[in-house]
């Protein structure tokens with residue numbers, strides 16, 4: 100069994116960038132990284148870093164399947180979100196996704212940052228403008244969209260690296276899984 104496994108879901112590459120940075124930060128040769136789409140379930144590890152893109156305030160089904168299948172592991176989660184680049188929003192997503200991790204596991208925390216969204220989303224927002232009573236809501240969503248185009252940036256990657264390092268240091272030696 101490996102010591103560390105990074106498993107991620109990424110449709111457009113944002114979460115993959117974070118996953119690769121976390122993989123780089125793991126100071127052990129006993130590690131692997133896999134896109135959940137290519138994962139056969141044969142790989143196993145003591146510690147999982149599980150990444151996903153925000154999907155309707157949570158994560159996708161394949162990530163739910165993985166999280167809810169794990170027993171007696173150390174688990175950290177990470178992800179990218181297109182909207183609402185705030186700690187409060189990140190906390191909500193963490194709460195929604197953490198609910199799928201059983202108590203038999205040792206939870207190591209979460210890391211989130213913003214990620215860019217496809218141009219189609221901006222077009223959708225623009226189309227809603229006429230139907231929306233408050234045009235400032237659309238302006239706000241478009242400004243979030245534009246902010247997202249800069250992410251993940253170097254700082255996001257650096258923070259992911261620091262998060263992975265701290266998560267690993269937080270695994271108690273005598274963790275009784």
Ligand SMILES: Cc1cc2nc3c(=O)[nH]c(=O)nc-3n(C[C@H](O)[C@H](O)[C@H](O)COP(=O)(O)O)c2cc1C
Pocket residue numbers: 108109110111112113114115151152153154155156157179180181182183213214215216217
């Ligand atoms: C169907 C769908 C649902 C989404 N739902 C959310 C959401 O609830 N909250 C959010 O912040 N971003 C949401 N997004 C945006 C993505 O989570 C975001 O762009 C993410 O960085 C994509 O990561 P990836 O490049 O790894 O696929 C959604 C995107 C799609 C396609």
